[in-house]
Amino acid sequence: MSAVVNALELRDLDVWYGQIHALHSVNVNVEEGRITTLLGANGAGKTTLLRTISGLVKARSGTIRLGATPIQGLEAHEIVRRGVSQSPEGRQVFPNLTVKENLQLGAWIRSDKAGIEADIARIVGIWPRLGERMAQAAGTLSGGEQQMLAIGRAMMSRPKVLLLDEPSLGLAPVVVAGIFETIKAINAEGTTVLLVEQNAHLALRIAHTGYVLETGAIQQSGPAKDLLDDDAIRAAYLGG
Amino acid sequence: MILFLQQLINGLSLGAIYALIALGYTMVYGTLQLINFAHGEVYMMGAFAALYLAKWLGVDQNPSVPGVIVVAVGAMAFCAVLGMTIERVAYRPLRKMSRLNMLITAIGVSLLLQNIGLLAFGALQSFPSLLPEAKWELTAGLVLRSQDVQIFTTTVALMLALHHIVERTQIGRAMRAVSHSRDTAALMGIPVDRVVSFTFAIGSVLAGAAALLIALDKHKIEPTMGSAYGLKAFVAAVLGGIGSIPGAVAGGLLLGLAETMVSGYIASTWRDAIAFILLIGILLYKPSGLFGKHTVEKV
Ligand SMILES: Nc1ncnc2c1ncn2[C@@H]1O[C@H](COP(=O)(O)OP(=O)(O)OP(=O)(O)O)[C@@H](O)[C@H]1O
Ligand SMILES: [Mg+2]
Numbered sequence: 001m002s003a004v005v006n007a008l009e010l011r012d013l014d015v016w017y018g019q020i021h022a023l024h025s026v027n028v029n030v031e032e033g034r035i036t037t038l039l040g041a042n043g044a045g046k047t048t049l050l051r052t053i054s055g056l057v058k059a060r061s062g063t064i065r066l067g068a069t070p071i072q073g074l075e076a077h078e079i080v081r082r083g084v085s086q087s088p089e090g091r092q093v094f095p096n097l098t099v100k101e102n103l104q105l106g107a108w109i110r111s112d113k114a115g116i117e118a119d120i121a122r123i124v125g126i127w128p129r130l131g132e133r134m135a136q137a138a139g140t141l142s143g144g145e146q147q148m149l150a151i152g153r154a155m156m157s158r159p160k161v162l163l164l165d166e167p168s169l170g171l172a173p174v175v176v177a178g179i180f181e182t183i184k185a186i187n188a189e190g191t192t193v194l195l196v197e198q199n200a201h202l203a204l205r206i207a208h209t210g211y212v213l214e215t216g217a218i219q220q221s222g223p224a225k226d227l228l229d230d231d232a233i234r235a236a237y238l239g240g
Numbered sequence: 241m242i243l244f245l246q247q248l249i250n251g252l253s254l255g256a257i258y259a260l261i262a263l264g265y266t267m268v269y270g271t272l273q274l275i276n277f278a279h280g281e282v283y284m285m286g287a288f289a290a291l292y293l294a295k296w297l298g299v300d301q302n303p304s305v306p307g308v309i310v311v312a313v314g315a316m317a318f319c320a321v322l323g324m325t326i327e328r329v330a331y332r333p334l335r336k337m338s339r340l341n342m343l344i345t346a347i348g349v350s351l352l353l354q355n356i357g358l359l360a361f362g363a364l365q366s367f368p369s370l371l372p373e374a375k376w377e378l379t380a381g382l383v384l385r386s387q388d389v390q391i392f393t394t395t396v397a398l399m400l401a402l403h404h405i406v407e408r409t410q411i412g413r414a415m416r417a418v419s420h421s422r423d424t425a426a427l428m429g430i431p432v433d434r435v436v437s438f439t440f441a442i443g444s445v446l447a448g449a450a451a452l453l454i455a456l457d458k459h460k461i462e463p464t465m466g467s468a469y470g471l472k473a474f475v476a477a478v479l480g481g482i483g484s485i486p487g488a489v490a491g492g493l494l495l496g497l498a499e500t501m502v503s504g505y506i507a508s509t510w511r512d513a514i515a516f517i518l519l520i521g522i523l524l525y526k527p528s529g530l531f532g533k534h535t536v537e538k539v
Pocket of ligand 1: 017040041042046048198
């Protein structure tokens with residue numbers, strides 16, 4: 001049995017937007033090969049946390065380690081190169097580019113043409129609807145299809161760690177269920193996942209570990225199973 | 241009819257030049273939402289770079305096609321470096337500030353370069369013939385000049401190359417991605433700064449080509465040519481819908497044709513006014529421009 005290794009380690013992370021203290025000394029471990037979920041209400045700082053990991057927001061203090069290497073302060077595109085990719089909040093597909101072009105851009109850091117084509121085929125295997133719409137502008141896809149594309153695009157860099165910001169946002173339950181199945185499958189193939197969600201119930205059911213963020217500070221953390229049974233969490237995030 | 245055809249040739253020729261310059265405005269606007277007022281001066285500097293390069297290499301004494309190609313590539317490369325330097329030195333440090341800061345800086349860079357031009361190059365200079373020139377009388381009164389042919393063929397070739405880059409290459413996809421969202425592009429691993437730099441380079445290369453074409457046509461270049469042509473090309477970009485590549489081409493051709501038709505049929509004194517009449521018209525009736533907003537292609 002091998003010990004649990006942290007793929008991503010956040011230590012004492014402090015983030016400010018001008019006068020707004022958005023993250024207070026945040027500590028999070030994202031264990032290798034597992035799904036970790038970060039829960040929290042609107043404005044808690046979840047997106048800020050992911051943007052800080054990705055290098056789009058700079059932390060005032062604290063460290064972010066990818067394996068043994070500190071990555072805080074690196075430029076966003078370099079962090080992708082190191083193996084962390086993100087499907088951002090609100091999907092953010094490039095609406096004027098075709099589905100295929102979106103996927104190709106996801107593979108920006110790679111140059112193995114055959115491998116890229118194979119990965120596009122793999123994504124089409126998961127979501128045949130994307131395959132039928134390869135030449136269509138991504139902006140014309142439905143919300144669910146755009147979410148599939150955003151996740152697929154983030155997979156195209158073959159990340160070690162995949163950050164997902166509210167993949168369930170605005171989608172019908174049946175679509176969400178499908179997407180969560182896929183997240184589980186992606187994880188089962190070896191990709192470490194940090195999943196930000198407001199849909200705490202679903203997230204905790206597929207995650208190994210959960211963190212709860214409240215107004216910029218981690219309030220609680222533990223095995224997902226325990227959080228699912230926790231009365232305070234049930235009251236706050238699981239509707240009783 | 242002959243007059244119409246003649247003005248059609250003249251108008252397409254002029255419009256092609258406007259279009260080449262307008263592409264630089266529109267591409268930079270698409271990526272940074274910045275009106276790069278210094279772009280006209282990059283064009284002006286390209287003309288002088290071509291002049292001095294031609295003299296230095298002796299191409300003005302011994303004109304030849306390979307010689308002109310070397311001058312063209314040199315002037316275009318000079319413009320690329322100048323455009324990238326302006327972006328790096330003047331705009332990039334301001335990118336996180338308000339757009340007004342960048343806009344004012346752009347006006348400042350434009351004035352600076354124009355005054356450097358006036359100091360370094362003086363006023364009007366004549367530009368030598370670097371290629372044999374010919375005129376063909378197609379029918380009585382209808383003349384096609386070799387310079388027009390040069391302008392058409394070069395412009396078409398450059399536009400095809402641009403289309404290929406923007407639509408078919410990974411860097412072109414990256415340019416379109418950056419124009420939609422710099423942050424999301426960075427999440428793809430795209431080095432956004434390098435893509436912005438590349439966008440300035442391409443726009444400047446096109447301006448350099450336009451400068452050489454116009455210098456070979458008019459045989460006169462001056463440090464203020466950037467503001468005259470630059471302003472018209474900017475109007476062309478707005479007419480087409482700023483940010484839109486096909487819009488810049490259409491706006492350039494439309495403006496060129498409008499100018500020559502007006503001087504052919506009304507009076508040449510109205511020529512410069514028509515640009516602003518068209519501008520006011522489009523701003524009143526379709527502020528987003530001919531290809532604005534609804535276009536799929538926005539770089
Ligand atoms: N660019 C910014 N400038 C200033 N304040 C910001 C900025 N981005 C976020 N904030 C503030 O930081 C706090 C955390 O925002 P963040 O987007 O990280 O929350 P979130 O947990 O992702 O919320 P949601 O569930 O609504 O997406 C909020 O108070 C927000 O207003
Ligand atoms: Mg959020």
